[in-house]
Amino acid sequence: MNVRQWGRDLGMGVRFACTGGREGWVRMLLTAVGVGLGVALLLLTTALPNVLTVRHQREEARQDLTYNAAVPPRSEHTVLVATTDTEWHAKDVRGRLLEAEGPRAPLPPGVDRFPAKGEMVASPALKELLSSDGAKLLRERIPYRITGTIGEPGLIGSHELAYYAGAKGLTVKADSSRVLRLTAFGDPHPTAERADPVLILMMLVVFVALLMPVAVFIAAAVRFGGERRDRRLAALRLVGSDSRMTRRIAAGEALAGALLGLVVGTVFFLIGRQVAGSVEVLGESFFPSYLNPSPALVALVAVAVPASAVLVTLLAMRGVVVEPLGVVRAARPARRRLWWRLLLPLAGLAMLYPMIGNGRSHGDFNQYLVIGGVMLLLVGVTALLPWLVEAVVARLGPGSVSWQLAVRRLQVSSGSAARMVNGIAVAVAGAIALQMLFAGVESQYTKETGRDPGRVQMEVDLSGRAPVRAAGREFEHTKGVRAAVAISTGGLGDRRRDPEHTTAVTVGDCAALRELAHLPSCRDGDVFAVHGGNGDEGLRALRRSGGHGFLDPTYSDADRGREIPWTVPAGLPQVTVRKDALHQGVGGLLATPSALPASATPTLYSQVYVRIDPSVPDAEEYVRNTTARVDPLGTAWHWSSTQQSRKYTSLRTGLFVGAVGVLALIGASLLVSQLEQLRERRKLLSSLVAFGTRRRTLGLSVLWQTAVPITLGLLLASGVGLALGAVLLRMTATPVSVDWASVLSMTGVGAAVVLTVTVLSLPPLVRLMRPEGLRTE
Incomplete structure (x- = not known):
């Protein structure tokens, strides 16, 4: 050469x-x-x-959450950070309170100075949202004056809602992660999580x-x-x-x-x-x-x-x-041969076959075999479709004039027709396979939470030792709330320090305790023992010591002295936990408020379970506003019966975003291709009109020329997509099942894109059928 x-x-x-x-x-x-x-x-x-x-x-x-780490001492290099995350109409709002403890305290990324108390720096999206007319409730919940914006290095997205507000008097507690002392932002010891194959x-x-x-x-x-x-x-x-x-x-x-x-x-x-x-x-x-x-x-x-x-x-x-x-x-062109076209998908299946049944127990999948196998299967669609179109259109019979024009055109140039729909066929085949794969493994990334949204719609976790009874009354009087159940939990040890056995203590009024267990009768001052609960061993140890124990036992010298002695009453009635108990892991003791010493109240951790009225607009937002008013560090969140892996959800979101882009490309490219083909046939179309062919007939012929190859392409894509999806499910050791609704929806989307492009090409078709198209140089 x-x-x-x-x-x-x-x-x-x-x-x-x-x-x-x-x-x-x-x-x-x-x-x-x-x-x-x-x-x-x-x-x-x-x-x-x-x-x-x-x-x-x-x-x-910007990581500011540390787990199982010693609290650093206060110094000129430390800052206190409190978490105040919230939601606004199902959108997350990241919130932090900052209190610098020295002149060299670290600043979070994107922030150039610490805001004073009552001030905040907000992301551009949150600043715009707070200035809108419909954000009155959010302004009440975040009542700080905006003095700056968070720079791009401190945000993960242009539409992220986030703020840093100034605070005074924050207190670090060893047994709570609501307020932390940091010497630097970021995770100093990131752990590499094993990737999911x-x-x-x-x-x-x-x-x-x-x-x-x-x-x-x-x-x-x-x-x-x-x-x-x-x-x-x-x-x-x-x-x-x-x-x-x-x-x-x-x-x-x-x-x-x-x-x-x-x-x-x-x-x-x-x-x-x-x-x-x-x-x-x-x-x-x-x-x-x-x-x-x-x-x-x-x-x-x-x-x-x-x-x-x-x-x-x-x-x-x-x-x-x-x-x-x-x-x-x-x-007459030579007939397309089938044998070599079948080799491509068969070679793809051969590359994927060794990994069938691997699942998660045999390490990572060979990425080269995966990429090569999937590519060959999808390329097989582009190889098989021209042969399929040629074989079918050669056998199509007579019909109306528009049908005959379309069939003859397809018989003369079946390759051009196949090229036009090749891309959509490949996209649909891949989409069907992915839908099968995602639907098949979804249960592996979705777990039951054990919570019943039919009984309670929201839970409010109060920080530290906030007074729960007063908080419960506040929520009961909140707009859109039908009922509020306040419950506190704590621990009872058999020794003052480093107890050998502990049991849980759940505190609430009689109505609240009945949401947890089946009570024979109840009045303030009663205590109940939970039969078969998680604290059985601790209860037996307390009985051996005569019922003498300590509320909030300590495990470190820094917390020494806060233990509260309490003697468990003898002859406690046994109760069983409800299957639909509001609080998970109920066990040990159930006690009404007056049964414990008054000094024990600050040692308890509290939750309020809220039933909302769905007929009240923004009922959840009113609950979150009450949470911010009662306890600025409290967290209100919505109950759901299932919880899905964030990585799985992110990947599915990425697939959706990518699919939108591919479909947009498909539509635009098909339109350009259709216009190019019409432009090449301008003289032919003008000649047909000059001989008396109706424009309606020519328009229908164009529709038929599109409908026949796209139908064949979608049928082929469905078959290849189902085969690829079945192989991928077998590779992940997941039972093969077909979500026919998804298959039909993907096929329908592909057909809708082609139909839309065809309709958009009709106006140019009408212009090309004018007699001026017969002019030549």
Whole structure:
């Protein structure tokens, strides 16, 4: 192969594309737009790893929760941090109170000075929200004066709601994590958590399934205007070029469109990058600076796209004979062979087969085999679809005029019809497989909480030793609250310090205790022993010591002296815990308030269980406002019967965001492809109208030309998607089940995208059917 000859021929093709007049410019522009859309999504996708990395780094940098760590002594380098997180209409609001203990106290990321008491620095999104008309309740809950904004280094997203407020008089307690003393923000000893092999597998499949349609569309985009280009190339044969030189010149034209597509795609990417900083999807937001793809991936895209354009064009030109007097397309083409097309999905299954049954017990999945196997299965769709379309349309019978026009067009150019729907078929196949995988393993990442939202809708955890009875009355008088149940818990040890046996003590009035256990009778001053509870061994130890014990026993010298002696009454009635008890892990002793010494009240930890009236708007927000008023460090949260893994939820959210982008690309690329095909058939359409064909008939023929290949493509995609989903479920050691609702919904979404594109292409079709289309030069 003569490299210089190749370079000269490719360069000549580039010049023809740039100086070929209006036709060449239009073709190159269409190619550039199609390729550019794909390049933009490729760049956005290659930036996702950096998004996840930066978000994690910023989350770690502002970390202010420490577990099982000794409290540092007060010094000029320490700061007190109290957690005041809340929610506003199901959106998390991150809140912190800061109290500097010295002139060198560390500042959290994104904050340049400590706010004074009554002041706060807020994120831009929270500042905007608080200034809106509908945030009156939130302003009551966060009543601080805004004196600044949190910088980007202190936030994980452009729409994150967060604030740091100044405080005075915060107190650190060894047995509470509500107020902490820090010498620096960030986790000084991060622990590497073992990665979940199934989650890694799902992440790999998500990336491959999202990127494959993009690659298919780029390959189709470089073939825009192929028929007109081939006719122009016939002139080159008249001046002495051979068939190989002609193919290289054609590849050069495609290369010009691909190179311009890189520029267009970069512009689209930069626009999308800025737009990404101003939108929020499923509660997730980003800063534009997050979307920085790695230089290696950018270089790979910059090289792969032009190279693919040249390769695809050379392969496409093998089926076209360009002669000096025209292009030979009328000869009956050879029938497409099936055997080699089946090799691709079979090879993909062979690569995935060794990992069937691995689950989590056999280490990580081989990422190369996973990526290769999934790619081959999805590429198999693009290989099988042209054969399927050709085989089916060859057997289609007669019908109406519009049907005959559509069928004849499909019989003449079944390959073009298949190329148009290849991308949507690949996207649907990948989406069906992912839906099966996510639905199959969802139960592994979802656990029952044991809480019944039908009995109680919200729980308020009061900080430290807040007076629970007064708090309970406050909640009872809160707007939108039907009832409030106040309960306190503590510990009773058999020794003052380092007790050998302990038992739980749950305190509440008779109505509250009846929400926990079946009581025979109750009045203030009664104490009950829970039969079969978690504190049976501790109760037996107390009985052996004559019932003498100590409330709030201590385990360190710093807490020494706070123990409260208490003698458990003899002959306690035995009660059984309700299956639907509000408080989990009830055991040991149940006591009414007056049964304990008055000095024991500050040693107890308190919760208030709230039943809300769903007919009252913003009832939950009123409860959170009462929480902030009663106890600024209290936490109010909504009960749910299940809890899902955050990593699983984040991955599913990422899949949704990526799917939205891919569907947008699919729609835009299909529209460009449809317009390009209509433009090439302008004279034919005008001729048919001139001979008396109704425009309605031609419009219906276009719809049929789209409906037939998309139906075949969706059927093939459903089969391949189901097969891939079943294999992936077997790989994760999960029983194979098909969520038919998801399969039908994914298929319906694909059909809806194509139908929308077809409808949008009808107005240009009407304009192309005018007699002016018969004019030629």
